[in-house]
Amino acid sequence: MLFLFWVPTLLTIILTIGFGYIYRENLKYRRCHMETQETLQPMGHRLGQFSTHQQNEAAKREETEEKLRGYLNFLDTLINTIPNPIYFKDGYGIYRGCNKAFAKRILGISRAEIIGSRSQDLTDQIPPELAALCQLNERKMILKGGVQSFEAEVPCSGGVQREFLFSIAAVKNDDDHGIGSVGVMLDLTEKNRAARDRLQKEKLQGVLETAGAVCHEMNQPLQTILGHTELSLANISPDNPAYLSLTKISKQIDRMAEITRKLQSITHYETMDYDRKTKIIDIHKASSM
Numbered sequence: 001m002l003f004l005f006w007v008p009t010l011l012t013i014i015l016t017i018g019f020g021y022i023y024r025e026n027l028k029y030r031r032c033h034m035e036t037q038e039t040l041q042p043m044g045h046r047l048g049q050f051s052t053h054q055q056n057e058a059a060k061r062e063e064t065e066e067k068l069r070g071y072l073n074f075l076d077t078l079i080n081t082i083p084n085p086i087y088f089k090d091g092y093g094i095y096r097g098c099n100k101a102f103a104k105r106i107l108g109i110s111r112a113e114i115i116g117s118r119s120q121d122l123t124d125q126i127p128p129e130l131a132a133l134c135q136l137n138e139r140k141m142i143l144k145g146g147v148q149s150f151e152a153e154v155p156c157s158g159g160v161q162r163e164f165l166f167s168i169a170a171v172k173n174d175d176d177h178g179i180g181s182v183g184v185m186l187d188l189t190e191k192n193r194a195a196r197d198r199l200q201k202e203k204l205q206g207v208l209e210t211a212g213a214v215c216h217e218m219n220q221p222l223q224t225i226l227g228h229t230e231l232s233l234a235n236i237s238p239d240n241p242a243y244l245s246l247t248k249i250s251k252q253i254d255r256m257a258e259i260t261r262k263l264q265s266i267t268h269y270e271t272m273d274y275d276r277k278t279k280i281i282d283i284h285k286a287s288s289m
Contacts, residue, residue, distance in 0.1 A: 085164075085185040088171070091178065093118050093135065106185070108157025127155065134166070138181055141168050151188065162189040204269040207281055211263035218260055226253045262287040 085102035103111045107125040119131035141148035147169045165186040170178045270286040271279040
């Protein structure tokens with residue numbers, strides 16, 4: 001009976017202890033939860049800020065990349081709009097870019113076939129002597145700096161030979177170190193042809209003036225000599241020893257008269273070698289007679 005009396009009491013004590021423990025643990029849990037919430041809340045805020053920052057950075061990066069792509073597309077369009085052939089090489093002489101004028105008009109192949117190649121790799125399009133000339137002037141540009149210019153004959157697509165002025169300059173990085181070169185080609189074919197034609201006309205004009213002066217000064221003496229020779233021949237017998245000499249003189253006068261007529265008939269400038277160092281007017285070829 002005594003044991004039964006203590007049972008409710010023990011149960012009450014046990015339950016009290018149990019509920020007390022649960023209550024304390026619950027308080028601890030709630031306190032820990034609140035502390036965790038207080039700790040996590042700023043972290044969550046910071047994470048939110050970081051996430052927002054990352055999103056903003058990603059958006060800025062995407063915007064920058066889009067601008068860069070637009071700029072590169074514009075630059076490519078601009079380079080291809082320029083009618084002059086243009087090419088780019090790195091420090092090892094490898095083509096890293098060019099415009100359509102260089103690819104199609106000069107080499108006659110696609111830009112994809114050019115980029116990544118050296119001049120020596122494109123022997124079907126670039127003669128070895130032209131490749132060597134370009135390399136020589138590229139070295140001069142590196143040594144002297146500035147822009148290096150030179151003229152050269154270039155076999156273009158379609159088998160046409162044209163004359164170009166090459167202007168090459170160094171491409172430098174932010175540290176002012178050379179990382180390659182850019183070349184621009186100017187077609188001088190028509191200009192050089194016009195200059196040669198003008199020079200030929202000037203030379204021809206000089207020849208015509210000289211020939212006119214020579215003919216004018218020689219005609220009267222020749223006529224006088226010829227008249228006296230013919231008069232002497234008419235007054236002596238063919239058996240006279242002087243007759244043969246006078247006949248030869250007459251033939252040479254006729255020859256000189258023929259030369260003066262050709263001088264007066266010169267229509268173009270034509271020369272021939274006189275010795276190893278001198279050229280003279282080829283009267284017979286320059287004359288229309």
